[in-house]
Amino acid sequence: MNSFPGNITDIKTNGTMSIVCVQVDSGEKFMSVVIDTPESAPYMIKGNKVNVLFKEMEVAVTTQKELDISIENRITGNITSMEEGVLLSRLVLETTIGEVIAIISTMSVKQMGLVEKMNVMIMVKLNEIILAP
Structure with a gap:
């Protein structure tokens, strides 16, 4: 959490x-x-x-800085480490609020070309x- x-x-x-x-x-x-x-x-x-x-599974990750999307909570950060699994991957991100953990599908990691030190934006819906x- x-x-x-x-x-x-x-x-x-x-x-x-x-x-x-x-x-x-x-x-x-x-x-x-x-x-x-x-x-x-x-x-x-x-x-x-x-x-x-907020739960790790509730964190969305994007490489796009400007998104027209209805998610209010957005913070930029850098991926400091990644653990890729068969189905899910665990990303550790350093952000302005501190360390955030995100768990996303490994398919998304590959499709987005996510790598350590990459700058991304995390988003969490207000609900x-x-x-x-």
């Missing part, structure tokens, strides 16, 4: 759902959709500390971001 500490900077609520913005310690911002509101979840207060969590108080 990828985990980064940060502070809640903004909360937009509609009905029983909220989109929560968190600035992690490096300054990067993440957005998460939460099925809660500040009234039902006491940790949801601007300025509160939370951990931004895949977990906030832990």
Whole structure:
């Protein structure tokens, strides 16, 4: 599990759902959709500390810098190491938020020509971001 500490900077609520913005310690911002509101979840207060969590399998990787795609959470980084398996590959990336682990298909690694030291962008959909108080 990828985990980064940060502070809640903004909360937009509609009905029983909220989109929560968190600035992690490096300054990067993440957005998460939460099925809660500040009234039902006491940790949801601007300025509160939370951990931004996302699974390794939820990280998408691209070599394209400008994508017209509906994934809000995007961070650039460099591949520092790779372990290629028959089906899946584990990539370790150094980013502005720290080390991120991504597990993607080995077929994608080969199709994209991913190699160590390559600059890539990682993306995580806002519904895949977990906030832990």
